[in-house]
Amino acid sequence: MRTLVQRPTRGPLVALGVCVAVVLIAQIPFLRNRLFYVWDDSAVQFLPTWHHLGDRLLAGEWPLLLDVDSWMGGNLAAEALFGVWNPVNLANYALVAQFDDLAVAAVVVKSEFLALLALGTYLLCREYGASRGPAAVVGIALPFCGFTLYYEAATWAAGLMAFTWLPFTWWAARRAARGAASPLWAFLFGALAVTTGNPYGLLGVCVVMAALLVESWLKRDRSALVRVLVVGGLVALLVPLVYLPLLGSSAVTVRANQGFSSDGTLMPRLSELINLSMASHQPMVKGFGHSIRMLTPSAYFAWFVVPLLPWLHWSRLRDRWRPLAGVLAVGAAYLLLAIGPSNLWMFRFPLRHLEVVYLAFGVLFAVLLTGGPRMDHVRRRASITAGALLLTAYLTFAAGPWQWRHHLVALALLAVGGALALWLARRGRLVGTYGVLVAGVAVGLVAQTSWFPFNGDVAEHRFPRSVSELRAQTPPHEGTTFPVGTVLPGNVGLVAGLSSVGSYTGMSFREFAAATCMVYHGGTCAGSLEKVFTPTRLDGVVLADLIRAESVVVENALRPDAQPPPGWRVSSRSAKFTVLSREQPLPWPDGRLAHATAGVRVTEDVAPHDRDESVRFSKPRGQAGSLAFARLAWPGYRAELDGRALATREGPAGLLVVDLPADVEGGRLTLRWTPPGLPLGIALAVLSLLGVLAYAGFTWRRARRDRVLVPAERRAPAELSSSGV
Incomplete structure (x- = not known):
């Protein structure tokens, strides 16, 4: 008898290939400009701080909540964006600390997150029914869309980290909603998105969970509604840990342009989306300063989108709109956010929302491309494609006519690449079609990094990266x-x-x-x-x-x-x-005490940790006094004199001052700083961990019971099939 051997699924190999392709393509900007990934805020904020925090981690310090020597930038808990509660962030900080060259460290870490973003996008496309080829194409293209590459990857690294976990959260939460996976995965990825400390990650989790509720409601699936609500609620319990220190410190801080306003900065118009496939297009969007046109292709998505639009299976939207309702909801919500206003509380620069619009649209694109392009009515479709290409080429030329050579090259990429991909598809060579689409991503990036070797819309800092x-x-x-x-x-x-x-x-x-x-x-x-x-x-x-x-x-x-x-x-x-x-050394070299008022004699000052300090003093009874410290008076400081609570206050320049009562002759003053809301945040985080473990155990036992009760021959085919990638 012949033994049947089940062949391993190609899914994991395709997923690995997606990651490898993105890592390789991500080196193109680095080869063009060695400082591409260490630019603007990445150069002066993220990479140096990552290196510094990595050194502290390797020295055994954790949690990293306060760095008094960094002064205004030292309240790490309140700054939030360094994600001091995110284990992936911390591991990368330790990695960056091993590098002498910050430019090399940047390309390593950012290639990692771009590859993870591609993998998450691929899995999300597969979850909504796209086949491997289109899912891989969209997954590889999304990390190199204009805003994600030139802003998130090159400059605003915290945004890239937050965006990376959004497709994973969406994928895992949808699988948990339909009972195909443990809620632990949805909680894990949601937690990673929230704990990056970037509020756009939190916003993304909220929008995705809301969209999944809409999708479950339209499918009349009450069990899915409950699962999404439970997982979303458990992830929400992590929010106080990350953001209460920020809110609790806001009374002493300055947050520019809070509230609701609109000055047009980084606020794209809907008409710019027509040119999302032109690699040379510089959108007419107000940048920083007095700029009326962006110096980067920040509205670009992928070269193949416009050429292939007439060839997609659009009827699937009509037939499958309920299962795709979550994608449509996320895309619509973020499209509204992307077109303004320019300031919504802590969310500034609506161009940041465009990458999530492209994520949602990319999922739809992959679903509609599954099975390959449609090959009926070829002449009609070719005519529509030609008209669309001419229109987008003209609009791009109108926005920057002096760069007509660049526009011709970009148009040639669309025309030649699209024709080759369709020619292969018509001959049934879909693998070749998808290969052309991926190759075009790399070719387009070579052209873009020749024309735009760095992000000219933001600050350039010239100093050694070693x-x-x-x-x-x-x-x-x-x-x-x-x-x-x-x-x-x-x-x-x-x-x-x-x-x-x-x-x-x-x-x-x-x-x-x-x-x-x-x-x-x-x-x-x-x-x-x-x-x-x-x-x-x-x-x-x-x-x-x-x-x-x-x-x-x-x-x-x-x-x-x-x-x-x-x-x-x-x-x-x-x-x-x-x-x-x-000319003379400062007193009290072991601590941060800066001044003691007349009559107060300090015999010891020790600061064993940035968050703690101890001062032993004496003074005449009946005489008040005060001690001033070289510490900013961040909310959260607590002072005790031999167990007796004392008030702290802001002194000159916002420095920390403790007033000593007149009815004591001396003692030991202890200072301790705890970020506002941290105890509550930790308690809720522990509750969320216990809650998700209990809920995961409950769902596992229930699924096991159902498998025992329902005979194998009566299960749905989807239930018996592998859920591979």
Whole structure:
């Protein structure tokens, strides 16, 4: 008797191929421009901070909630976007810390997330019924759509991390809703999306869960409704852990452009979507500053979409609109968000929503392309395609006529690539068709990175990306350094060995920024030199003493006349910087105590951790006093004097001050900082973990019981088939 051997499914191999293809294609921008993935915020905020946090993790520090030496940017719990509760983020920080070259670290980490995004998109397309070929094509194309590549991957890395987990969450939640997979997977991916700390990830989870509720309701599936509600509710319990510190700190911070307004910044028009296949198109969208046209192809999706639109199986929308209702709902919701207004509370720049529109449209495209392009009415379809290509080419030319050569190349890609793909499909060679579509993604990216080798819509920062080279070029200094001008932009000082008071922050600290004339990227104005040496209302102590600054580095182009005040000296002078240093060391070197009022004698000050400090003091009974610390007075500080609670307050420049009661002669003052809402957030997170484990166990037992009760020959074919990828 011949033994039948079941052949392994090709699904995992196709999924692996999708990831490998994306990793390879992702190297094209890097080969064109070595700094492509370490640009703007990635250069001055994300990569340096990742490297720094990775060093701290490898040194055994966790959780990473506060970095007092980073000052305005040091409230990591409230900044949220570094995802300090996300295990994948933390693992990548430890990885980045192994690199000396931040540009290489960037291409490694971002290739990883682009590949994961492609895999999630592929799985989502398969979940909605697309065959492997179209699902793979869309999965490979989506990571290289204009906004995702030029903004999320190149600059706003937290957005890429959040977007990556959205298709996984959608895929796993839909499978859980129809009882095909454990709710643990939906919870896991939803948790990863939420804990990235980017609010767009949270928004995406909410919209996807709402869309699945609509889909379940239209199918009259009450069990699916319950499953989505339970999983969504359990993921929602993680939100306080991530965002309560942000909300609890908002009273002292500055969040630019909050509320509801519309100034047109990064707000695309619907007409721009007509050109989503033209690789050379620069949308007429208001950028930063006074720009009226974007310098990147930020509205681009994929070259093959417009050429193939007339050849898709559009009748499937009519026949399968209920199963596809979730896709339609997500696409419609995000399309409304993408066209404005430009400011909705903490959600700015509506162009950010366009990539989710393309995700939803990509799923529909893959479903409608399944089985290959339609080959009936060839002349009619070819005429429609030709007209669509001419229209999109003309609109692209009208937006930038001086780049007509680029537009001709882009049009040739659409025409030649589309014709070749259709020719292969007509001969039944669908694998060849899908291969042409994928090859066109790479060819289009080669052209785009030739025309647009970097994101010209955002800031360019010119400094070495090598950690060792940065350290060698950092001005000589001692201890905590106050910058006058821009010494190193953003958080670059974290890897350069510069303990700068200036750092990149998305929140800022209102009083400190005003007192020092410091902006969000850590630079200061020319008047900061006087501000830091001006006596404050706290016993006339100058701000430089209150922040325990040991060096002041002055940018000569901003202040060529810098002279040291009494007690300071010029320790170094170069063509670019003048460095002022203290003549005498600061007291209390083991802690962050900056000043004790007259009559208060400090015998010990120890700060074993950024969140804790202990001061032993004595003073005459009946005399009040105060202690000022080189710490920003973030909400969450608690002071105790030998177990007795004391109030904390903001001192000059928003620094932390503790007033000592008059009825004591001394004792040990302890400071401890806990992010606002953290205990509640942890409790709810533990509850969510226990809840999902219990719910997963319940669904597993119920599914096992149903399999026992229903004979195999009576089960639905879909229930018996493999759920492979």
